[in-house]
Amino acid sequence: MKTYNYTYYGTAIQKSRFEENVPKDWEDEYDDIKGYSYGGYDAVEVQKDEDDTQARDLINWVELSRFLADNESSVSRTRCPKKYETRVSELVAIINEWTQE
Numbered sequence: 611m612k613t614y615n616y617t618y619y620g621t622a623i624q625k626s627r628f629e630e631n632v633p634k635d636w637e638d639e640y641d642d643i644k645g646y647s648y649g650g651y652d653a654v655e656v657q658k659d660e661d662d663t664q665a666r667d668l669i670n671w672v673e674l675s676r677f678l679a680d681n682e683s684s685v686s687r688t689r690c691p692k693k694y695e696t697r698v699s700e701l702v703a704i705i706n707e708w709t710q711e
Contacts, residue, residue, distance in 0.1 A: 615699055617652045617653075620652075622693065623651075645700065655703070
């Protein structure tokens with residue numbers, strides 16, 4: 611079973627709200643790189659496997675935290691505020707694709 615982060619115009623929302631507002635077959639249109647987007651609603655898969663670990667090892671978390679939050683410690687390997695989850699998940703997915711080439 612896949613796990614997703616759901617947002618509405620960049621703000622984290624519950625799965626139920628997401629599913630109420632998108633087509634029922636949205637997972638059939640899911641793109642592994644871009645995720646899924648429909649009328650401001652977005653879903654990005656949360657990956658928790660070996661590839662995810664390798665991708666997370668390649669990330670400079672201090673610089674990523676500075677970039678996203680203007681703070682060195684807001685985002686880390688083990689802590690990610692909900693407002694940044696989608697962007698971090700997208701970055702991890704892109705790195706996973708890159709490392710598998």
